[in-house]
Amino acid sequence: MSGPLKRDPRLVALSHDHHQVLARCREVTLALDGVQPRDPAELAAEMVAFSNGELDSHFEAEEQILVPPYLARAGRNRLVETLEAQHAHIRELGARLAGAGEDAVADCLSAWAEAVKAHIRFEERELFGAVQEALSEEELEAVGRGLAARGSGPACAL
Ligand SMILES: [Fe+2]
Secondary structure, rough: OOOOOOOOOOHHHHHHHHHHHHHHHHHHHHOOOOOOOOOHHHHHHHHHHHHHHHHHHHHHHHHHHHHHHHHHHHHHOHHHHHHHHHHHHHHHHHHHHHHHHHHHHHHHHHHHHHHHHHHHHHHHHHEEEEEEEEHHHHHHHHHHHHHHOOOOOHHOOO
């Protein structure tokens, strides 16, 4: 699961997305810590747009391209349930952030960024390793083609 397993090249597009997503989370953390202060409402609006746009399309790619072949191999297990629960939770936190009043924006930004970071850690340390061990070469090829067909994704859109 965690450890030295090298990321399969067919999954690299998703890991590349993760780097971009973490950069947005870092912006939030630096702003909330006062290191790079931002107008909270403006920052929240940016992150809501990001959450509904690039981040959601990243989640959809995982749900539609990565999860089905893994489910077929491994069945519904803790890893799949964790992914689904975390995606749902992060979407809910995005919606909460969108509706947050002035006094709640900082807490909502923080909750959103922390949940996103924890989710990426889970995928990089547990899920992706399990997926690349469970899938056949042909299945990994199909995942790679599916991810390539969805376009450049958030990584290149930023
Ligand atoms: Fe992800």
